[in-house]
Amino acid sequence: MHQDVRSPFERRCYGAKVFTLLRSLKNIERLALAAEKYDVVIVPYTTSFFHPLNPFEARVTVRLITKLLKRAHVILYVYDSPVLRKLVFDGRAPLHAVEAEKQLFGAAEAIMVFNTYFKEFIRDVYGIEADRLIEFHLLDNYVKFTPPLHKTLGSPRKIVWAGNLSNLGSLPESVAHLRGAVLLAYGYGRVSSPLRRSVKYGGLILNEEELVRNISHADFGLLYYGTRASSYLIFGSSMKFSTYIVSGLPVITTSDAVYPALLVRRYNVGWVISNVEQLGDLLEEIDEVEYNRVRRNVLALSQKIRRGYFFKKALVSSIRRVSRR
Known part of the structure; x- marks a missing residue:
């Protein structure tokens, strides 16, 4: 049995060449207007902006983009790299993609x-000087919602998991034996079998404000x-980390997720x-005093994330770097 909870938009546009072309043209238009109007342009690098694995974008779109980038001081905001993903998962990446990403990075001043x-x-891969690379550490999440200062641990314990449901993998089976706990899954995608009784599907909530308010319970x-x-x-975290934090939820992660685990430990x-087999033992060990001790740290970090602290700090350093050129 297959459950398909992809959004209608995703089903309609997935793999559509026309959609890709229109998106590229729209991004180029926006970039051209920004380069004409501003001295410093901040460009978020995501696959929705430019996808180097796409041969057309790698050979044609990148030339137009890099030409436009030369008209202003450009700061590239990189929170994902399709080439890096390809290298990590497949051990190699297409040459056209590597060359395209190299051109994009080479056109940015920071x-x-x-x-x-x-x-x-x-x-190491693209030969970019170290002083052009500024760390932002984690993704900010500009929501208005503020979680309550104190919270009583619920029964059963409610654990939120958000993302592409096809990535649930064996998680439903791993949590099936948990006593006094339920997994609340939010997101889209396919699952290969019906969800277990201990796993509840919370739906696809696209509005971030609505999502954090919903999962804060x-x-x-x-x-x-x-x-x-x-x-x-090892190369970064996901928006899920920040979504949980601004919702007031302490985070549980596995040690093989190296950088998210580092963030959890760094900020306590x-x-x-x-x-995940250790999840049951962990939940039994956490009492309300310990829970709220950790949650106070969550609330402190959430204030920074909601104010855009990490992005702004990296941006200030980037602008200083650009202004020296």
Whole structure:
């Protein structure tokens, strides 16, 4: 049995060449207007802006983009790299994609990246100077919602998991034995079998404000990516980490998600376990005093994330770098 909860938009546009072309033209138009109007232009690098694995974009679109980037001082905001993903998961990447990404990075005067590992990748593969690479550490989330200061642990314990449902993998089976706990899954995608009784589907909520308000009634946010996806997470985290934090949820993650685990430990905003089979033991150990002690750290970090602290700090450093040129 297959459950398909993809959005109608995703089903309609997935793989559509016309949609890709129109999106590229729209992005180029916006970039041209920005380069004409402003001295400094901040460009978020995502696959919705430019996808180097697409041969057309890698050979044609990148030339137009880099030409426009030369008209202004450009700061590239990089929170994902399709080439890096390809190298991590497949061990190699198409030459046209590597060359296209190299052109894009080479046209920027400053590049904002997650962490040191991402920095080293761009420096070693593309020869970008280290002083052009600025770390922003984690993604900000500009929501208005503020979670309550104190919270009583619920019964059963409610654990939120958000993302592409096809990445749930064996998680439903792993949590099936949990006593006094339920997993609330939010997102889109296909699951290969009906969800277990201990797993409730919360729906697809596209509005971030609505999502954080909805999941704030739970107790924990779970970052679980599966073994394959975790290998990429030495280079950064996902928006899910920030979504959980601004919702007031302490985070539980597995140690193989290296960078998210590092963030959890650095800010003391949750717990790191070796694997999801340890989830039951962890939940039994956490009492309300311990929970609210950690949650106070969550609330402190959430204030920074809602104010855009990490982006603004990296941006200021990037602008200083650009202004010296």
